[in-house]
Amino acid sequence: MALEACVEARNQGVAIEKEGKDILTKAAAHSPELKIAMETWKEIKFEFDTVDKLDVAHK
Structure with missing residues (x-):
């Protein structure tokens, strides 16, 4: 439920x-x-x- 609510809000342009x-x-x-x-x-x-730091570490 939480994930669905956040994804829906993001898709509507809300700054989660x-x-x-x-x-x-x-x-x-x-x-x-x-x-x-x-x-x-x-x-x-x-x-x-x-999360952003982890992505950079794996490059």
């Missing part, structure tokens, strides 16, 4: 890095499992810096 938590909060309204997960994790951050 900035609005990711809001996207997931709206999706959690339709998914009790996602709501529980978000309550467990508390703070959700979208940090892509590590």
Whole structure:
């Protein structure tokens, strides 16, 4: 559910890095499992810096 919500938002031109938590909060309204997960994790951050560094290391 979380992945689908983020992909849909990205496809609609939404900046998921900035609005990711809001996207997931709206999706959690339709998914009790996602709501529980978000309550467990508390703070959700979208940090892509590590992925970019890993890609450079493999070139």
